[in-house]
Amino acid sequence: MALHKADEVGSEPLDVYASELSAAPLPRHRMPERESPARVAYALIHDELGLDGDAAQNLATFCTTWADDETRRLMVESLDKNMIDKDEYPQTAEIESRCVRILANLWHAPESDHTIGCSTTGSSEAAMLGGLAMKWRWRQRRAAAGEDTTRPNLVCGPVQVCWEKFARYFDVELRQVPLLPGATGLRPEQLRDHVDENTIGVVAILGVTFTCDYEPVAALASELDAIQRDTGLDVPVHVDAASGGFVAPFCQAELEWDFRLPRVVSINASGHKYGLAPLGVGWVIWRDREHLPEELVFRVNYLGGDLPTFALNFSRPGGEVIAQYYTFLRLGREGYRRVQRTCLDTARGLADSIAAMGPFSLLYDGRGALPAVSYTLADPSVDFTLYDLSDRLRTRGWQVPSYPLPADRDHTVAQRVIIRRGISADKIELLTSDMRRALTDLHNGARGPGPNVGFHH
Numbered sequence: 134m135a136l137h138k139a140d141e142v143g144s145e146p147l148d149v150y151a152s153e154l155s156a157a158p159l160p161r162h163r164m165p166e167r168e169s170p171a172r173v174a175y176a177l178i179h180d181e182l183g184l185d186g187d188a189a190q191n192l193a194t195f196c197t198t199w200a201d202d203e204t205r206r207l208m209v210e211s212l213d214k215n216m217i218d219k220d221e222y223p224q225t226a227e228i229e230s231r232c233v234r235i236l237a238n239l240w241h242a243p244e245s246d247h248t249i250g251c252s253t254t255g256s257s258e259a260a261m262l263g264g265l266a267m268k269w270r271w272r273q274r275r276a277a278a279g280e281d282t283t284r285p286n287l288v289c290g291p292v293q294v295c296w297e298k299f300a301r302y303f304d305v306e307l308r309q310v311p312l313l314p315g316a317t318g319l320r321p322e323q324l325r326d327h328v329d330e331n332t333i334g335v336v337a338i339l340g341v342t343f344t345c346d347y348e349p350v351a352a353l354a355s356e357l358d359a360i361q362r363d364t365g366l367d368v369p370v371h372v373d374a375a376s377g378g379f380v381a382p383f384c385q386a387e388l389e390w391d392f393r394l395p396r397v398v399s400i401n402a403s404g405h406k407y408g409l410a411p412l413g414v415g416w417v418i419w420r421d422r423e424h425l426p427e428e429l430v431f432r433v434n435y436l437g438g439d440l441p442t443f444a445l446n447f448s449r450p451g452g453e454v455i456a457q458y459y460t461f462l463r464l465g466r467e468g469y470r471r472v473q474r475t476c477l478d479t480a481r482g483l484a485d486s487i488a489a490m491g492p493f494s495l496l497y498d499g500r501g502a503l504p505a506v507s508y509t510l511a512d513p514s515v516d517f518t519l520y521d522l523s524d525r526l527r528t529r530g531w532q533v534p535s536y537p538l539p540a541d542r543d544h545t546v547a548q549r550v551i552i553r554r555g556i557s558a559d560k561i562e563l564l565t566s567d568m569r570r571a572l573t574d575l576h577n578g579a580r581g582p583g584p585n586v587g588f589h590h
C-alpha cells in the first residue's frame with residue numbers, strides 16, 4: 134500500500150493533527166516524496182485556505198461568491214467536461230450555443246438565432262476576441278484601400294486592465310482618454326480629439342470598474358455618427374458590458390446600449406459577475422457573422438459537422454457554461470430582475486447612508502447603473518485617507534478597496550462597495566455601523582487596524 138505507515142493504526146487513520154504531514158509546515162518548494170492520506174492533505178489545505186478573506190464579506194469583487202446546491206452539483210457532475218471537445222461532449226457544446234443565442238436575443242442582436250459568439254474564461258478573454266475582430270476588420274479595410282496598416286489605435290475611457298493587456302499583447306495603441314472633471318467615464322465630446330483613420334474602434338463601458346456608472350453608449354455612438362458625417366471615418370463600438378450586460382436588460386430595459394444601436398458591433402460580459410454563474414465564464418457576441426472575420430475562426434469537428442470556434446484557450450472546463458444555462462433556466466428574466474433589483478435597492482440605501490456620514494462625496498449613488506456605490510473623501514479638514522478607512526474596516530473582515538481613479542488628472546482616490554447576490558441589506562446595515570465607528574476612531578486619531586474597532590463577543 135502507498136499509505137505511509139505512521140498515518141495508520143490498523144485500518145483506522147490517525148487524527149489529522151497527529152499525522153506526519155501536519156507535524157511540520159506544509160511543503161513549499163518541493164513535492165513531498167511520500168503519499169499522504171487524502172483526508173489529511175485535504176484538511177490541512179482546507180485549514181490554510183481559512184486565511185483567505187471571507188468571500189461573503191468581499192465588497193470589492195463583482196464576481197459570484199454565492200451558489201445554490203444545484204449549481205454546486207452540476208459543477209461537480211461536469212468536472213470532466215472539456216469545452217473544446219465538441220465531439221465527445223456534444224450536449225455541452227449545444228448548451229453553449231443555446232446560451233449564445235439567449236444572450237444575443239437579450240442584447241437585441243438583429244438575427245439572434247443566427248448570430249455568432251462564444252463562451253470564454255471571462256470578460257478578459259472576451260475583450261481580447263472582440264478587440265482582435267475589430268483590429269482585423271480595420272486592417273482588411275485599410276489594406277483593400279492600399280493604406281498603411283501599421284499603427285492601429287483603440288479609443289476608450291477608464292477601462293479595466295484587460296484592455297491595456299489587449300493593446301500591449303496585440304500591438305495596438307491604447308488611447309485612454311482622461312476623465313473630465315466630475316465625470317465617471319468617457320464623454321461623447323471627448324471623442325473627436327482622439328479618433329482618426331487608425332482607430333479600430335471605441336470601447337464603451339457599461340459599468341465602469343472604478344466608478345460603477347455606465348458610460349453613455351448611445352450618446353457615444355451618435356457622436357461617432359456625427360464624426361462619420363463630418364469626416365467619413367466609420368468607427369465601430371465594442372461595449373464592455375462585463376457587469377452591466379446582466380443588469381441593464383433586467384433593470385434598465387429602456388436604456389439603449391446594445392445591438393439596438395447600429396454602431397455596436399460586439400459586446401462582452403462576465404457570466405461570473407452579474408450573470409450569477411460560478412467563476413470562470415464570460416461571453417462575447419458579435420452583431421452578425423460579418424463582424425467576426427473568417428480568418429480568426431477555426432473549425433473543429435462536431436458530430437461529423439463542423440463548428441466554428443474562436444478562443445485563446447484550447448482545453449477549458451465546461452461546468453461554468455452548464456451552470457450559466459442552469460441559472461438562465463432557474464431564474465428566467467423575472468428571477469434576474471428580482472435579484473438585481475434587490476441589489477440595486479440595497480445599493481441606493483447604502484449610498485444614502487454614506488452621503489449622510491459627512492466626509493464623503495458620492496461619485497456614483499447606486500442609481501441608474503450597477504448595484505454599487507463609489508465615493509471619494511471630500512472633507513479637506515480630515516487628516517486620514519480612504520486607505521486608513523479600508524484598513525479599519527478590514528479588522529471586521531470587510532474588504533472595501535481604495536484605489537486611485539485611472540486616467541484622472543487630479544489623482545483622486547476613490548472607494549467602492551459592490552452589492553451582488555449574497556450581499557444582503559442586513560449585511561450592509563452591519564457594514565455601515567462599522568463604517569460610522571471607524572470614522573469616529575479615525576477622527577480621534579486612530580490609524581491602521583487598531584484594537585478599538587474590536588469584535589464584540
Ligand SMILES: *Cc1c(COP(=O)(O)O)cnc(C)c1O
Binds near residue numbers: 254256258341403415
Ligand atoms: C471585471 C471586468 C473586466 C474583466 O472581466 P473578467 O471576467 O474578470 O476577466 C473587464 N471589463 C470590465 C468593465 C470589468 O468590470
